[in-house]
Amino acid sequence: MxxxxxxxxxxxxxxxxxxxxxxxxxxxxxxxxxxxxxxxxxxxxxxxxxxxxxxxxxxxxxxxxxxxxxSAPRPSALIELNRYLHERSRDEPQDALPGDAPRASEMKSVRRFSEVWSRIAAEQQVSQAVARGPENAGPLNSHRLMLRALHLMKGLSPDYLQRFLSQMDTLLWLEQANRKTAAPEGKSGKRATKKG
Known part of the structure; x- marks a missing residue:
């Protein structure tokens, strides 16, 4: 009491x-x-x-x-972030790479189509990755944990997932480009160490 x-x-x-x-x-x-x-x-x-x-x-x-x-209950931080991203994407053109200038002549319907298309592509990438994931992996398998995180991100914040995958694609492209330029040097360096 x-x-x-x-x-x-x-x-x-x-x-x-x-x-x-x-x-x-x-x-x-x-x-x-x-x-x-x-x-x-x-x-x-x-x-x-x-x-x-x-x-x-x-x-x-x-x-x-x-x-x-x-004192009405405040929305969660994730809801506020999604609202902010949505308002920002409505006010500005689709986020581009830092060097790109926004295209003033781009039609709204084309921009909306590209936004929807990139969202669908991101969801398909996650679905394909989850489908190809390891079946009998343990609960602490890093690949399985990463796929689970992407799947949860897809449900919680599709906009964030889209931006995240875009950044990951950019990093992957940079890594592959770096490998191509570093591969000839690495091969010659290995030959020199084997002979010596």
Whole structure:
């Protein structure tokens, strides 16, 4: 059973001003009531002081209706990120490489088509990768964990998945280009070490 003062504060909506502190007060009230009399004598003044401090905080804060309206549950960070990316992609042309200039003459329908096409391509890449993944791999297999992360990313944030795969394609292309230029040097270096 909780304290009557806390129940009155909750009925007024004051628990929304500082929900964490209010939970602490409720837990302290429950704990105080469940303790022996000697411990209650120590905890009771602490609880009274904390409740009085909270009531002062309520009196000093903004009016309760404004607090109730303001304290509606905030969307998660992922939802806010998706909203930001969506608004940004609507305002700006499709993200290009740093050296590319935005094309003013590009039609909106062409831009939308390319966005949809790249999203479909990203989803197909993930689906194909998951289908080709190892069947009997253990739970800590890095390949399996990576495929699972991509699959979850596909469900949680398709826009982020699309950008992530675009970056991975760029890095893969750079790695392959680097291998092609480094391969002749590496072969001659190996021959020299074998002869010597």
């Amino acid at each position: 909780s304290d009557i003062r806390l129940e009155a504060l909750r009925a007024q909506g004051a628990h929304l001003i500082d929900p964490i502190r209010f939970r602490y007060l409720e837990a302290l009230a429950r704990r105080t009531q469940s303790q022996p009399a000697a411990v209650q004598r120590v905890l009771r003044p602490r609880l009274d002081s904390a409740i009085a401090d909270y009531v002062c905080r309520v009196d000093q804060s903004v009016s309760l209706p404004a607090v109730t309206a303001r």
